[in-house]
Amino acid sequence: MNKIIKFTLVLLSTLGLILGTTSTSFSKVEGDKIILGAAVSLTGKYSTNGKHTQNGYNLAVKRINEKGGVKVGGKTYKFDIIYYDDESNAGRAAQLAERLIKQDGVKYMLGPYSSGLTKAIAPITEENKIPMVEANGASRSLFTKGYKYLFAVLSPANQYLEVAIDLAVEKNGGKGVKIAMAFEQDAFSQDVRLGVIDAAERTGSEIIIDDKLPKELNDMAATLAKVKATNPDVLALSGHSKGALTAIRQISEMQVDVKMLAMTHCDASKLAKQHGKKSEYALCAAQWHKTLTYEDEFFGNGIKYDKDFNAEYGYAPPYQAAESSAALLVWKDAFERANSTDTEKVRDALAKTDMQTFYGNIKFGSGGQNTAKPMVLFQVRCEGDTCENKVVAPTKWASAKLVHPIPKWSER
């Protein structure tokens, strides 16, 4: 009996070894397929958003292939993506990028989820001169390193809350406002903070509280007590989903009254659903909202994208999915304009991108960031017990009027 087990074990491990070492090596273009590579977080702490990213990519691949694929040099190609799970771990993401490029022979990359993981992968794609179109790394530092092969379809992080400060100043009759802010100590949130500081300098506003929240922190009570004592016009917060949910919980518990509450990650944290009426009037920055009126030939517009995505995956697409889909549209456009599969030619075509997608206009600046698309702000509004995000800025797309100042807790 023991011998049989041993024999099977040896057999299995030999088989594993053979399969492991001789796996078919993909090249950039195989037959009628253009192969893209992506490391996304399917497990670990980013797995929810990693899944949104993957679904966004897949939906766009399906749609582009259905609508005739990519036409390069008189031949029609279809997109295909090799995925690896980066386990939400930057070191693992970097390893997988190496593997995609060196072992699988991938010549075109899609980005992972989050600024941190994109930062880990970018040096590798850069070194190997592999163009990468990413949709989920917004940190400003990605665009100041002079990367030539990195292209981001989303607006950089420092733009997230700038619009909100401008709006508050506008509502204050053009005069500067008093700003209290608390940002988590991570790359993304600190970039959002820099944007707010820029906006404050530009508008002559004064920053009266500037708290940096440790990543491990679950409690904002001290920051909020300071806010209560100093009475600022704007409270600006960013700390991913945990920060958004903690903030709303404690703001409502401590009944903190401010004229404007500006934050990030409201949709990622399902704020309106989890906190209901407590989250009402929170102003949130987002890359995209389905009611924006951008159009393209693949998805139509945001409303149609929302419907198609819902039919395919059974939930409404968060902006993380929409921007990921947009990345594929950028790739298709670049391949066709380059009319070649040569990485250098495709890179040059990517750099000259100037197009509209259902997600927004896309045009890359010198650092690779998208300079053509403004951020949108929405405000949580409730009717009865159901709360929804309504776009309030830019005014061109506003579906509701901004409520300013926020009614006091005692009057709600």
Add this chain to the structure above:
Amino acid sequence: MDLLIFQVPILMVQASMDGLLLGILFALIAYGMALQWGVMNIINIAQGELVILGGYIAYTMYTMGIHPAFGVIVAPIIMFFIGWLLYKLVIYRVVDRDLFISILATFGISILTQQLMNFIFGADVVVAQSNFGTTMFFEGLVTLPNAKIFSAVVSVIFAIGLVIYMRKSKLGRAIRATAQNARAAKILGVDTEKVYAATFGINAALCGVAGSLISITFTLHPYVGLPYTVRSFMIVIVAGLGNLPGVALSGMGLGVFEEFADYILGTEFRIGAVFILLVLILVYRRFALSRKREYLK
């Protein structure tokens, strides 16, 4: 350096109250850790994950339409059995081994629990709503969320209940005997295996209570367990092993210290400040103990 708290002295009341309420909750978690550390000589790295798992039990009840506060009754019962099971599967193999092995084993449990929670409950940050409202003092200048008051009261009840149980019950006496000298207890007829399993179960149950309370006061996520482990570890270190009133005191003390550090040094230094205090306390105790020529038990 921020002097706001001195300009607006009412903030001192707020800071003290917030710190106390936070500290009591942490003390409950530390209490479980001290118990099993003292009895079994195991430092449980998975403490925070057990807390979060307890929180998810309360959260699951909440999604089924039951008030999450009832989690403080249901979660400890389920967690006790999970703890018992963990003992029978893993911990009993490492009880008599050196500390390093037990740290590795519980570290493994913590990774496994994180991933399982991620798998079962998803990676979203979630909260359970208690809708308990807020108590206000000084015309709304000092606010105390009732959920936090509830947490502190429940924590105190469980802590006192456990102290009485340890004094009066047969199992409690067996646990204390085993903590003092496992070999002697065994010779006198105490089934130490059973005592160990029960101790690990009781610790898990305490984590379950704390987790349910955290689901209504803070947020839940499969990967936020570590801060709870670290905090309870620090509280136990400061209090010293086997010093249960000390655990309560050091929990509250560190909570208040942390809040004041936040106001005076800035939020970014609050956790750093606690660690510096920990180092100072350890250095002081090192000298104090060497003068007394005694050793930590």
